[in-house]
Amino acid sequence: MALTRRTFALSTAAAALLPRAASAATKFPGVTDTEIRIGSTGPLSGPAASWSTVNKVVRALFESVNAAGGVNGRQLKLILLDDGYSPPRTVEQTRKLVEVEQVSFVTAQIGSAPGLAARRYLNDAKVPQLFACSGADAWIDEIRTYPWSLGWAPLYSDEGRAAGKWIAANKPGAKVAILYQNDEAGRGYLRGLKEGLGAASPGLLRAESYESTDPSVDSQIVSLQSTGADVLALSCNPKTSVQAIRKSQDTWRPQMFMNSSMTSVAQVLTPAGLERAKGALSFAFAKDPTSPAWANDPGVRDFNAMMDKFGAGLPHDALAALGASLGATVVQLVRQCGNDLSRENLVKQTMAIDLDVPMLLPGVRIHTTPQNRHPVRELRAQRFDGTSWTLVAQK
Amino acid sequence: MTITSSIHPDARVLAPAAPARGGSAALALPALLILAGAAATFLFSGYQLLLAANIVAYAIAILGLNLLAGYNGQISLGHGAFLAIGGYATAILMSRFGVPYWLAVPLCGLVTMVVGFLVAIPALRLEMLYLALATFALAVAVPQLAKNKLVSGWTGGVDGLSLPRIRPWSALGLDVDQTVYVYTLLVAIVAFALVVNLLRGRVGRALEAIRDHPVAAETMAIDVRFFKTAAFGVSAFLTGTAGGLGAIATAFVSPDSYAFFLSITLMVGAVVGGFRSVYGALFGGAFIVLMPNYAERLSQGAPWAIYGACTILVMLVMPSGLAGLVRAAIDRWRTRAR
Numbered sequence: 001m002a003l004t005r006r007t008f009a010l011s012t013a014a015a016a017l018l019p020r021a022a023s024a025a026t027k028f029p030g031v032t033d034t035e036i037r038i039g040s041t042g043p044l045s046g047p048a049a050s051w052s053t054v055n056k057v058v059r060a061l062f063e064s065v066n067a068a069g070g071v072n073g074r075q076l077k078l079i080l081l082d083d084g085y086s087p088p089r090t091v092e093q094t095r096k097l098v099e100v101e102q103v104s105f106v107t108a109q110i111g112s113a114p115g116l117a118a119r120r121y122l123n124d125a126k127v128p129q130l131f132a133c134s135g136a137d138a139w140i141d142e143i144r145t146y147p148w149s150l151g152w153a154p155l156y157s158d159e160g161r162a163a164g165k166w167i168a169a170n171k172p173g174a175k176v177a178i179l180y181q182n183d184e185a186g187r188g189y190l191r192g193l194k195e196g197l198g199a200a201s202p203g204l205l206r207a208e209s210y211e212s213t214d215p216s217v218d219s220q221i222v223s224l225q226s227t228g229a230d231v232l233a234l235s236c237n238p239k240t241s242v243q244a245i246r247k248s249q250d251t252w253r254p255q256m257f258m259n260s261s262m263t264s265v266a267q268v269l270t271p272a273g274l275e276r277a278k279g280a281l282s283f284a285f286a287k288d289p290t291s292p293a294w295a296n297d298p299g300v301r302d303f304n305a306m307m308d309k310f311g312a313g314l315p316h317d318a319l320a321a322l323g324a325s326l327g328a329t330v331v332q333l334v335r336q337c338g339n340d341l342s343r344e345n346l347v348k349q350t351m352a353i354d355l356d357v358p359m360l361l362p363g364v365r366i367h368t369t370p371q372n373r374h375p376v377r378e379l380r381a382q383r384f385d386g387t388s389w390t391l392v393a394q395k
Numbered sequence: 396m397t398i399t400s401s402i403h404p405d406a407r408v409l410a411p412a413a414p415a416r417g418g419s420a421a422l423a424l425p426a427l428l429i430l431a432g433a434a435a436t437f438l439f440s441g442y443q444l445l446l447a448a449n450i451v452a453y454a455i456a457i458l459g460l461n462l463l464a465g466y467n468g469q470i471s472l473g474h475g476a477f478l479a480i481g482g483y484a485t486a487i488l489m490s491r492f493g494v495p496y497w498l499a500v501p502l503c504g505l506v507t508m509v510v511g512f513l514v515a516i517p518a519l520r521l522e523m524l525y526l527a528l529a530t531f532a533l534a535v536a537v538p539q540l541a542k543n544k545l546v547s548g549w550t551g552g553v554d555g556l557s558l559p560r561i562r563p564w565s566a567l568g569l570d571v572d573q574t575v576y577v578y579t580l581l582v583a584i585v586a587f588a589l590v591v592n593l594l595r596g597r598v599g600r601a602l603e604a605i606r607d608h609p610v611a612a613e614t615m616a617i618d619v620r621f622f623k624t625a626a627f628g629v630s631a632f633l634t635g636t637a638g639g640l641g642a643i644a645t646a647f648v649s650p651d652s653y654a655f656f657l658s659i660t661l662m663v664g665a666v667v668g669g670f671r672s673v674y675g676a677l678f679g680g681a682f683i684v685l686m687p688n689y690a691e692r693l694s695q696g697a698p699w700a701i702y703g704a705c706t707i708l709v710m711l712v713m714p715s716g717l718a719g720l721v722r723a724a725i726d727r728w729r730t731r732a733r
Contacts, residue, residue, distance in 0.1 A: 095442040113649035
């Protein structure tokens with residue numbers, strides 16, 4: 001009898017694992033006449049949970065589109081699962097999305113390691129992995145090996161490259177130093193910076209890294225200062241950025257280049273000191289909804305209205321702008337596919353997107369071709385004037 | 396009138412209440428579990444087999460933790476580090492050296508065992524809280540090492556490392572998912588048999604004596620240093636092997652796969668499953684893998700709150716974990732049946 005009880009417990013657990021009955025057979029997986037099921041994973045729990053704003057804003061955008069009638073008569077249903085930023089769990093949840101939830105495709109997976117972990121399975125299963133939220137080089141470098149997978153935002157190395165090229169073109173003879181976080185974003189930025197500087201002389205004098213768990217970066221800044229560099233590139237998280245800006249602008253005062261995660265006025269520049277940050281340059285692709293420069297911009301106004309109605313409680317920040325722009329790309333893709341929502345056609349249409357997204361900066365346009373599949377690669381230079389970031393005029 | 400003969404009866408009294416295991420009845424439970432596990436190969440598919448493989452792998456990891464912390468009293472909050480070492484060792488052996496997976500997994504267990512012995516030596520000086528803190532530091536530090544410039548060529552650095560594909564056992568009619576699961580199950584059977592055997596005899600009693608009363612154990616001529624070090628080594632071997640199995644199931648390793656929260660998760664799983672129980676490790680593994688799926692239905696941000704709530708609940712209501720609950724139920728039925 002006791003053995004039967006344990007068997008009972010085991011079989012209940014087994015039954016709990018079994019899938020629900022398969023839905024009525026449809027011509028294209030995840031698609032019916034009234035609905036298209038789209039999967040996504042993100043860190044809804046755990047230390048990286050603030051990144052999940054992107055997924056939630058994509059969902060809000062889909063809901064706003066659904067309220068207006070959907071796309072070609074179909075409602076966009078986003079099925080969002082938590083992976084806690086843990087790659088093994090991302091693989092589990094991705095398989096659940098495909099095999100149990102039977103989605104048409106997967107989008108906006110947050111994180112490089114999580115996205116790369118799921119990549120092989122999705123390519124083997126021939127399920128599109130579109131617009132992954134990661135700036136790792138692998139999304140472009142290995143696109144031929146994994147044709148079903150696509151990134152979206154500019155790569156971390158693209159930002160570094162833009163900084164390097166700007167320095168080489170506008171500040172010849174500059175002596176460059178860099179402080180970077182020892183993760184994929186920092187390493188990518190460093191790689192791009194070196195490439196962008198190219199043969200510029202003297203170029204990059206020293207690169208110092210730090211771990212996100214380090215309490216202070218004063219020693220790294222002092223070490224960089226001792227090289228006599230006059231340009232300091234920073235690829236840091238918000239907390240460390242405050243420390244780095246304060247320390248470097250104390251006695252050294254180099255020309256600062258910041259990566260996009262450091263540019264928040266409220267979170268980083270105000271604590272660091274607005275006067276200290278004045279004159280810094282950075283490279284961006286999306287409008288910052290919190291910036292007064294865009295207060296009267298129609299795109300930002302529509303974004304705020306959409307967020308107020310469908311994204312209650314979510315912050316109107318740079319991550320939200322990213323989510324809204326990515327969501328708009330998905331909507332356009334589904335629209336372009338018309339009634340051929342096969343997975344093959346979804347991938348084919350990603351090579352033919354020509355779209356102006358309201359929340360992207362003027363001059364940054366999504367224009368993909370079979371040779372250039374990555375949606376957003378352009379960046380625009382902007383300078384901090386003491387209160388907000390203003391775009392540097394394009395040449 | 397030798398000392399030995401007068402100690403023997405006492406030793407039996409002091410020995411932990413091993414459940415009455417007579418002959419064939421003792422084999423019935425393991426046999427049933429093995430049968431259920433084998434049946435799963437053909438009842439489940441794809442995603443479910445992945446979950447099942449992860450459950451079994453975590454069960455082996457928690458078995459290692461139970462052995463060290465539950466049976467030997469050396470609290471470790473750093474077993475995630477052993478998972479990481481096992482996972483990365485398997486990934487590097489398979490992708491850089493072309494070692495087949497069935498060989499890479501036991502090898503990575505041995506590698507982790509060596510690390511376990513190295514950690515055990517300073518650990519001998521640390522008690523309880525200090526050991527927990529020191530092992531926690533290990534859990535934080537080890538995944539960061541994978542990013543270090545010196546080794547990132549081997550470990551894939553921050554972007555992680557993909558494992559080569561597994562060739563399925565098509566001769567037996569199994570696909571890749573089934574092959575991975577069956578291999579994991581076979582390793583688990585060997586691991587559990589090893590530990591049950593170890594704990595049943597002199598070694599098990601020595602470990603528990605050290606946990607309960609190290610001074611008395613020393614006076615009974617138990618080599619405390621040897622057993623504590625050996626426990627660390629065997630525990631590391633088991634958890635490292637589990638790390639290798641997990642790496643194969645996911646086919647990917649990265650520093651993010653072994654964040655320090657993982658060590659806490661293992662401890663929660665061990666406590667909920669049953670801290671001083673071999674089979675409790677199975678419950679613990681199932682809890683770790685399945686609970687977040689159920690928690691998602693309540694609230695998508697919930698898993699950690701539920702981990703905490705479950706741990707507190709278990710501490711209050713069933714301190715011996717789920718395994719203790721089952722054992723109590725079995726005992727109650729047995730006495731009723733008589």
